[in-house]
Amino acid sequence: MTEAANDTAPRRPVTLTDVARRAGVSQPTASRVLNGSARTVADSYRTRVLEAARELGYTPNLAAQAIARGTSRTIALVISGISDPYFSAMATELMKQAEKYGMRVSIAVTERRVDRELDLVRELRGQQPQAIVLAGTGYVDPPNGDELVAELRRFEETGGRVVLISRTDLPFETVTFDNHEGARTLAAELSTLGYRRALVLGSGTPLLSMQQRVDGFVEGFAGEATIAYPDFSWEGARAHIRSLPDEELRSLELVFAITDDMALGAIAGLRDRGRRIPEEVAVAGFDDITTLRDVVPALTTVHVPLDQVAEETVRRALDGDAGGRTVPAHPVIRASTPPVRR
Amino acid sequence: MTEAANDTAPRRPVTLTDVARRAGVSQPTASRVLNGSARTVADSYRTRVLEAARELGYTPNLAAQAIARGTSRTIALVISGISDPYFSAMATELMKQAEKYGMRVSIAVTERRVDRELDLVRELRGQQPQAIVLAGTGYVDPPNGDELVAELRRFEETGGRVVLISRTDLPFETVTFDNHEGARTLAAELSTLGYRRALVLGSGTPLLSMQQRVDGFVEGFAGEATIAYPDFSWEGARAHIRSLPDEELRSLELVFAITDDMALGAIAGLRDRGRRIPEEVAVAGFDDITTLRDVVPALTTVHVPLDQVAEETVRRALDGDAGGRTVPAHPVIRASTPPVRR
DNA sequence: TTGTAAGCGTTATCAA
DNA sequence: TTGATAACGCTTACAA
Numbered sequence: 001m002t003e004a005a006n007d008t009a010p011r012r013p014v015t016l017t018d019v020a021r022r023a024g025v026s027q028p029t030a031s032r033v034l035n036g037s038a039r040t041v042a043d044s045y046r047t048r049v050l051e052a053a054r055e056l057g058y059t060p061n062l063a064a065q066a067i068a069r070g071t072s073r074t075i076a077l078v079i080s081g082i083s084d085p086y087f088s089a090m091a092t093e094l095m096k097q098a099e100k101y102g103m104r105v106s107i108a109v110t111e112r113r114v115d116r117e118l119d120l121v122r123e124l125r126g127q128q129p130q131a132i133v134l135a136g137t138g139y140v141d142p143p144n145g146d147e148l149v150a151e152l153r154r155f156e157e158t159g160g161r162v163v164l165i166s167r168t169d170l171p172f173e174t175v176t177f178d179n180h181e182g183a184r185t186l187a188a189e190l191s192t193l194g195y196r197r198a199l200v201l202g203s204g205t206p207l208l209s210m211q212q213r214v215d216g217f218v219e220g221f222a223g224e225a226t227i228a229y230p231d232f233s234w235e236g237a238r239a240h241i242r243s244l245p246d247e248e249l250r251s252l253e254l255v256f257a258i259t260d261d262m263a264l265g266a267i268a269g270l271r272d273r274g275r276r277i278p279e280e281v282a283v284a285g286f287d288d289i290t291t292l293r294d295v296v297p298a299l300t301t302v303h304v305p306l307d308q309v310a311e312e313t314v315r316r317a318l319d320g321d322a323g324g325r326t327v328p329a330h331p332v333i334r335a336s337t338p339p340v341r342r
Numbered sequence: 343m344t345e346a347a348n349d350t351a352p353r354r355p356v357t358l359t360d361v362a363r364r365a366g367v368s369q370p371t372a373s374r375v376l377n378g379s380a381r382t383v384a385d386s387y388r389t390r391v392l393e394a395a396r397e398l399g400y401t402p403n404l405a406a407q408a409i410a411r412g413t414s415r416t417i418a419l420v421i422s423g424i425s426d427p428y429f430s431a432m433a434t435e436l437m438k439q440a441e442k443y444g445m446r447v448s449i450a451v452t453e454r455r456v457d458r459e460l461d462l463v464r465e466l467r468g469q470q471p472q473a474i475v476l477a478g479t480g481y482v483d484p485p486n487g488d489e490l491v492a493e494l495r496r497f498e499e500t501g502g503r504v505v506l507i508s509r510t511d512l513p514f515e516t517v518t519f520d521n522h523e524g525a526r527t528l529a530a531e532l533s534t535l536g537y538r539r540a541l542v543l544g545s546g547t548p549l550l551s552m553q554q555r556v557d558g559f560v561e562g563f564a565g566e567a568t569i570a571y572p573d574f575s576w577e578g579a580r581a582h583i584r585s586l587p588d589e590e591l592r593s594l595e596l597v598f599a600i601t602d603d604m605a606l607g608a609i610a611g612l613r614d615r616g617r618r619i620p621e622e623v624a625v626a627g628f629d630d631i632t633t634l635r636d637v638v639p640a641l642t643t644v645h646v647p648l649d650q651v652a653e654e655t656v657r658r659a660l661d662g663d664a665g666g667r668t669v670p671a672h673p674v675i676r677a678s679t680p681p682v683r684r
Numbered sequence: 685t686t687g688t689a690a691g692c693g694t695t696a697t698c699a700a
Numbered sequence: 701t702t703g704a705t706a707a708c709g710c711t712t713a714c715a716a
Contacts, residue, residue, distance in 0.1 A: 012412075013470065013500040015709055026687045031711065042685065057496050059468040063414065064709035066405040067692050070354075082424065083434045083632065092425045095451060107449055109437060126401040128355070154399050158355045234635075264636045271638075290425065291633050293576075294606045296613075357693055368703045373695065384701065406693035409708050 014056045023052035035060060066128060071159075074104045075317050076129040078120055080112045080136045084261065085289040090135055090165070093310035101318055103130070110136075112205075112232075118144050121151050125160075131317035135165040140206035142169055163316045165309060166209045174324045175312045179209045179286075182302040182329030183216030183258075186284060189331050190254065190300075194340030195282065196223030201240065201257040201266060203232040213258040213286055234265035241269025249273055252281045254337065260285035260292060260301055267295075282337040298334035305329070356398045365394040377402060408470060413501075416446045417659050418471040420462055422454045422478045426603065427631040432477055432507070435652035443660055445472070452478075454547075456485050463493050467502075473659035477507040482548035484511055505658045507651060508551045516666045517654045521551045521628075524644040524671030525558030525600075528626060531673050532596065532642075536682030537624065538565030543582065543599040543608060545574040555600040555628055576607035583611025591615055594623045596679065602627035602634060602643055609637075624679040640676035647671070 020030035025045055032039045033049040041049075052058075066072035075098055079087040095105045108124060110116045117134075124132055132155060142148065149170055152162045156172075164174040190198075200217055203210035210232070218225050230240035237257055244252075252275070257263035263285030267277055275281045278297055285292075288303040308327045316325075362372035367387050375383050375391040383391075394400075408414035417440055421429045437447045450466060452458045459476075466474055474497060484490065491512055494504045498514075506516040532540075542559055545552035552574070560567050572582035579599055586594075594617070599605035605627030609619055617623045620639055627634075630645040650669045658667075 011499055013467075013709095016711095017709075027709090028688085028711075029686060032686095035711085037711085040685075045686085057493070059464055061409070061470060061709050062468040063405040063408040063470060064692090065711080067403065067409060067694085067708095068710040068712080070692070070711095072405065081434065082437070083427070083430045085425070085427070085633075088425045088430045092423065092451075095424070109434075122401055123404075125355070126404040128403060128405060151399070154356075268635070291427075291636065293610070294633065294637055296638055355693095359693075369693090370695080370704085371702060374702090377695085382701075387702085403693050406708090407695075409692095409710085410694040410696080412695090412708070 013061070014058045015061070016058070018056055019049065019052045019058050022056060023048040025049060034058070035065070070128070071130060072104075072128055073102060074106055074127065074129040075314070076106050076108060076124040076127060076132045078108050078110060078117065078124070078132065078134045080110045082107065082109055085291050086259070086261070086287050087136060089290060089306055090310065093306045094133070094313060096307075097310045097314040101314065103314070103318070114139065114143050118148050118151065121148065121155075125151065125155050129160065131161040131163060133163045133165060133313060133317060134167065134170075136167070139169060140208050140211060145170070161317050163313050165313055167207075169208050173316055175309055175316065175327070176209070176324070177304050177309060177327045177329040179212035179329070180216035180219075182304075182331065183213040183256075183286065184220035186286075186300075186302050186331035187217040187220030187256070188222075189333055190256075190282075190284065190337060191220070191222035193333070193337060195221075195254045195337070196340075197251065197253040198223065198225045199252060199255045200225050200227045201237050201255065201262050202227055202229045203258060204229045204236060205232045207232065210258045217256055230262075232262070234261050234268075237262035237265030238269040238272070241266050242272055244273070249275065253340075254282045254284070256284045258286055260287045260289045260299060263299060263301070264291070264295065267299075278336050278338050284337050288332060297336045300334045300337040301332055302329050303332050355403070356400045357403070358400070360398055361391065361394045361400045364398060365390040367391060376400070377407070412470075413472060414446075414470055415444060416448055416469065416471040417656070418448050418450065418466040418469060418474045420450050420452060420459065420466070420474065420476045422452045424449065424451055427633050428601070428603070428629050429478060431632060431648055432652065435648045436475070436655060438649075439652045439656040443656065445656070445660070456481065460486050460490050460493065463490065463497075467493065467497050471502065473503040473505060475505045475507060475655060475659060476509065476512075478509070481511060482550050482553060487512070503659050505655050507655055509549075511550050515658055517651055517658065517669070518551070518666070519646050519651060519669045519671040521554035521671070522558035522561075524646075524673065525555040525598075525628065526562035528628075528642075528644050528673035529559045529562030529598070530564075531675055532598075532624075532626065532679060533562070533564035535675070535679060537563075537596045537679070538682075539593065539595040540565065540567045541594060541597045542567050542569045543579050543597065543604050544569055544571045545600060546571045546578060547574045549574065552600045559598055572604075574604070576603050576610075579604035579607030580611040580614070583608050584614055586615070591617065595682075596624045596626070598626045600628055602629045602631045602641060605641060605643070606633070606637065609641075620678050620680050626679055630674060639678045642676045642679040643674055644671050645674050 016030050020027045030049050033041050033046050098105045108120045162172040164172050166176045168174050202214040230236040255266050257266050263283050284300040286302045288301045292299050312325045358372050362369045372391050375388050440447045450462045504514040506514050508518045510516050544556040572578040597608050599608050605625055626642040628644045630643045634641050654667045
């Protein structure tokens with residue numbers, strides 16, 4: 001049967017002092033045993049401490065360690081949202097990499113609100129992480145860019161590291177994939193397939209990396225490209241397509257959206273308007289998110305090697321300046337953009 | 343005043359002491375101004391402190407606050423993975439709710455490894471969060487259940503709160519949706535549509551909530567249900583369908599998978615085998631994940647009101663025992679399960 | 685090798 | 701209202 005729990009009164013957590021007292025040693029000795037110290041401790045003591053810790057169910061108070069050591073084995077990641085397949089994949093890869101180095105990743109979410117990014121960084125600084133990683137967003141003309149830079153500089157000055165992913169708008173180390181080149185080669189391949197008229201869906205919010213994709217595509221495309229800038233979302237892309245004038249819709253040959261997310265929104269819009277894909281309209285995206293495995297027809301896109309990006313990022317977050325790095329992004333032609341028959 | 347502190351980059355982060363000194367007040371006064379204290383401070387002091395803080399770019403050291411206050415405004419969330427649309431949606435909702443109460447959510451990932459759950463909880467306890475929320479998993483016969491319970495009990499004893507989401511395998515407060523009833527009513531509606539032979543894809547790993555879905559479906563289904571237990575994943579469901587004997591495949595009328603993720607895997611498998619959906623085989627899932635908006639034909643499923651779940655969870659994580667709660671889950675019939683024509 | 689004592693940045697207590 | 705001063709749990713010189 002169950003033993004009667006005598007007291008439900010909230011006790012305080014077991015501390016290192018408790019363990020030391022129980023083991024009959026000093027607090028520092030207990031500390032040396034339990035948390036990797038270079039110092040060696042006599043075996044007899046060591047076992048007594050370990051046993052006491054086990055019996056009491058001791059867990060080191062991370063906050064106390066952080067404050068005593070002046071650093072916490074944490075990488076703070078700022079992303080715009082967790083539900084987004086692209087960002088969640090990125091977060092997963094980063095956590096995987098970080099774990100190799102015994103690092104924790106804490107995630108903060110901007111919800112795509114520009115001002116929150118600054119607030120977040122400010123707050124994160126209070127967590128004294130080893131590094132702050134900013135993924136996503138990256139405005140063409142950052143509204144509060146100066147303040148953000150100042151905040152990040154301050155963080156660097158106190159020994160922290162700053163790494164940006166896929167954004168080159170701030171003067172810090174950046175790991176990126178080649179947005180421009182990826183879109184350019186995609187456009188080239190699509191041109192080879194026979195496409196000559198494209199609608200490019202860019203980002204309504206002026207994001208640098210997204211503009212690079214637009215520019216890259218236009219540069220690599222052999223035909224005529226019309227550019228639109230709907231809201232930067234699935235819904236935005238869908239709404240844009242839905243509101244297209246009939247004649248423009250009918251003349252549509254290929255839609256390139258700067259993200260798979262928007263490409264899928266565009267497809268939804270095209271279907272709403274009764275257009276068949278890819279028979280009547282071809283569609284291509286960018287990112288190669290996991291969701292695509294369930295989409296029919298299979299979506300042509302540009303694959304981004306997130307694992308490599310994550311690896312490079314974590315390395316820079318820890319080891320110090322390795323310099324910026326750009327990993328290549330390659331187009332993947334699938335069923336949504338078949339060769340054009342004329 | 344004494345030294346030129348304005349242009350010299352401090353190697354250590356700016357502390358409350360720095361701010362106090364600069365403002366010419368005591369540390370406690372600065373603390374009272376900068377961090378919501380009930381105490382009031384003379385306006386002249388208040389402005390001086392605020393100004394000094396701004397000039398120096400002060401950010402409170404969260405670890406120090408946590409240790410001094412004995413509590414950190416944090417909810418620790420344990421989920422099996424971040425890339426999974428269901429869990430990432432859950433995490434998003436929880437963060438949204440938590441923010442209302444000025445709470446931070448820290449995310450830890452088990453990667454579906456049973457043992458990691460225990461390790462994680464142990465480590466999280468070291469973060470001294472206000473609450474630990476365990477979402478997902480929940481084994482029918484927990485391998486190290488006793489240890490996990492002991493660890494969580496310890497956490498509760500020291501004033502922490504434990505909330506489980508959609509798992510009833512541990513003796514703690516639980517917020518759940520009605521897996522059994524949701525699956526049962528879905529099965530009933532499908533029966534009404536004329537379906538009489540179903541293949542049910544359960545979970546290879548024995549998860550309690552998943553078994554409830556299987557049981558609920560079987561109970562509510564008017565015809566004959568065959569149950570299989572492939573690996574609990576998209577790939578598992580797909581592989582199972584792919585390896586089905588020809589005759590069994592041909593006799594397939596309806597596939598119900600316990601999660602949308604597996605349902606989508608099943609669809610992939612069915613397509614690999616050349617079966618058309620829904621003309622030849624109907625498919626239904628559970629969860630109503632966002633991904634479904636891009637899937638054709640639209641997938642019949644059971645909608646889970648994650649926002650409600652999140653709200654109830656956060657409330658319990660903070661306010662104390664409100665008792666367990668079950669929110670209803672309703673079937674949504676879509677194009678993947680049309681009425682049967684005979 | 686072990687223990688004493690001094691921090692780490694913040695909050696809480698309690699005089700003044 | 702304000703400011704010494706003592707915690708909070710842990711690490712790290714420095715002394716024994």
